[in-house]
Amino acid sequence: MAENNDGYISVSEAKAMGIAQTYLVLAEEEGQFKKIAKGLYIKRGFDPDPYYVIHYKYKKAVFSLLSAAYLHGLCLKPKETYMFLPRNYMSKGIKDVSSFHVGDKEYSVGLSLQVTPQGKLVSTYDIERTFIDLVRYRNRFQIDIRQICKVFFQKNYRKDVLFEYAKTFSCIKEIELLFDLFSVSR
Numbered sequence: 001m002a003e004n005n006d007g008y009i010s011v012s013e014a015k016a017m018g019i020a021q022t023y024l025v026l027a028e029e030e031g032q033f034k035k036i037a038k039g040l041y042i043k044r045g046f047d048p049d050p051y052y053v054i055h056y057k058y059k060k061a062v063f064s065l066l067s068a069a070y071l072h073g074l075c076l077k078p079k080e081t082y083m084f085l086p087r088n089y090m091s092k093g094i095k096d097v098s099s100f101h102v103g104d105k106e107y108s109v110g111l112s113l114q115v116t117p118q119g120k121l122v123s124t125y126d127i128e129r130t131f132i133d134l135v136r137y138r139n140r141f142q143i144d145i146r147q148i149c150k151v152f153f154q155k156n157y158r159k160d161v162l163f164e165y166a167k168t169f170s171c172i173k174e175i176e177l178l179f180d181l182f183s184v185s186r
Contacts, residue, residue: 002033006119007046010056011039052120054081054097060089061099062111063124065133065141071114072127074134074151075144082141084125109168127155128162135174145178153184 001017002009011021024041027033033041036048037057051071054061062085063071066078081097086107091099110129113121125133131152138145163186166175179186 002041002043002046006049007043008052009033009041009043011041047118049116049118049120050081051116051122052118054083054094055120055122058083058085058089058091058094059123061085061094061097061123062107063114063122064100064130065137066143068114068124068130069134069148071116071122071124072130073155074127074130074148105168110165126161127152127157129165131157131162132165132169132171132175135178136169136171149178149182153182159186 001013005013009024011024014021014024024033028035028041031044033043036042036053040053040056042048051063051067055063061083063082064084065082066075066080067082069075070077083094083097083099084102084107085091085099087101087103089101091101110125110132112124112126112129114124116122124130131148134143134148135145137143162175163172166172176186178184
């Protein structure tokens, strides 16, 4: 099963197949598997997907900003991983990630799933919301918005959704200006 699942097997998947967790622990002790998160193992010879591991550990974490842009093919892989979390979500154990607690509107608008480069589905924001966030936070995170725009305007995106999000997050003028600068029809 692990080989058919990119090397991964969870304790719950093993139990569903009638395999006790004890056997996974024994397989780890023998070097056949490596525990990479609570309840998640990966078979020797497979590389863990860092995005999937974070997604597995923190179910409510949503990849955002440059991490979401990378997953949508808008930029190269960023040096840091960025995530938005609900305001009341405990984030004490999240390491090596820039996480930001946000309100309900900020958290829930544009939630989506995206495939990682290793083929696993993770929580992120859709491409329109990702673009809006990059425009909104361009100065805070030193984002090369010109390069992002060049790539974004060549992608398939939903203009109506983009402008709806721009209204929601009060950045309609910035989006209109970018459409004008890059000679994109509204």
